[in-house]
Amino acid sequence: MLFDKKDILDMESLSSKEINFILDTATSMKEISERSIKKVPALRGKTVVLFFYEPSTRTRTSFDIAAKRLSADSISISANTSSLVKGETLLDTARNLEAMKPDVIILRHVFAGAPHMLARSLKASIINAGDGMHSHPSQSLLDMMSIREKKGSLKGLKIAIIGDISHSRVARSNCIGFTKMGASVILAGPLTMIPKGIETLGAKVEKNIDKAIKNADVVMMLRIQKERQKGFLFSTEREYARAFGLNEERLKSAREDVLIMHPGPVNRGIEIAPEVLDGKYSIILDQVTNGVAVRMALLYLVLGGARNADSN
Numbered sequence: 001m002l003f004d005k006k007d008i009l010d011m012e013s014l015s016s017k018e019i020n021f022i023l024d025t026a027t028s029m030k031e032i033s034e035r036s037i038k039k040v041p042a043l044r045g046k047t048v049v050l051f052f053y054e055p056s057t058r059t060r061t062s063f064d065i066a067a068k069r070l071s072a073d074s075i076s077i078s079a080n081t082s083s084l085v086k087g088e089t090l091l092d093t094a095r096n097l098e099a100m101k102p103d104v105i106i107l108r109h110v111f112a113g114a115p116h117m118l119a120r121s122l123k124a125s126i127i128n129a130g131d132g133m134h135s136h137p138s139q140s141l142l143d144m145m146s147i148r149e150k151k152g153s154l155k156g157l158k159i160a161i162i163g164d165i166s167h168s169r170v171a172r173s174n175c176i177g178f179t180k181m182g183a184s185v186i187l188a189g190p191l192t193m194i195p196k197g198i199e200t201l202g203a204k205v206e207k208n209i210d211k212a213i214k215n216a217d218v219v220m221m222l223r224i225q226k227e228r229q230k231g232f233l234f235s236t237e238r239e240y241a242r243a244f245g246l247n248e249e250r251l252k253s254a255r256e257d258v259l260i261m262h263p264g265p266v267n268r269g270i271e272i273a274p275e276v277l278d279g280k281y282s283i284i285l286d287q288v289t290n291g292v293a294v295r296m297a298l299l300y301l302v303l304g305g306a307r308n309a310d311s312n
């Protein structure tokens with residue numbers, strides 16, 4: 001397949017065929033991380049800039065590891081140590097970075113649409129590593145890879161996404177991505193955290209969390225994003241855990257082979273009980289492992305790896 005995307009910005013702009021191609025590429029790349037020498041020369045001579053305006057553990061580290069495993073040179077910049085603190089705009093900063101000839105800029109930014117703006121203005125490939133509450137495409141792709149590995153396909157699965165839907169770019173990306181791949185998505189959580197009109201992304205809203213979990217093939221729990229919330233959306237953490245947290249009792253109504261997922265970071269004991277987080281149904285650390293493979297595939301594909309391989 002010809003993969004001709006310059007940028008990876010959101011799940012809306014990827015077709016199901018492109019998603020499958022990315023996941024197939026990631027699956028074949030996963031084996032590199034199992035080798036004793038975890039490096040191939042595929043992107044030798046390429047430069048990747050990691051530009052993160054918000055904190056990150058998983059996304060930033062896995063993009064960095066992915067670049068290094070493909071032999072690209074990677075450099076990491078944080079907002080608080082860049083000249084942004086002196087008043088430079090995002091676009092001016094990005095233009096200055098581009099003047100140093102990077103091939104890819106990976107951007108995490110607090111504002112929805114920031115990666116799209118850079119993609120329109122720069123020649124370098126832009127990969128969205130999370131923009132505000134809008135989109136987190138590499139997370140959605142690694143979630144799909146993790147489900148596909150265990151279930152073979154997303155087609156026909158019932159996937160419940162539970163928690164702070166309003167502030168979650170992961171929930172938005174997964175509503176779009178999962179339904180595109182043939183799954184049905186049920187959203188549940190406190191009514192104060194379910195945005196109006198979210199059904200337009202293809203998901204159904206279920207007010208009762210136990211109904212959402214019943215017969216689910218996959219249950220994905222989300223963190224309460226206090227850093228984005230304005231005002232009080234729930235009473236206490238203990239009350240939230242009781243009403244909306246996933247515990248062993250609640251899990252009994254899901255399918256016997258249910259997968260428990262979480263994009264991280266987890267608030268252990270709030271949205272998910274420790275025995276479920278660390279239990280036999282949890283694939284949360286598999287998600288993290290697959291994050292490296294998916295990000296290797298994205299870097300390889302936006303830099304024309306598949307085209308070059310075809311022409312060799």
Ligand code: CP
Binds near residue numbers: 058139263
């Ligand atoms: N899931 C995710 O985006 O985690 P980080 O914020 O640690 O990157």
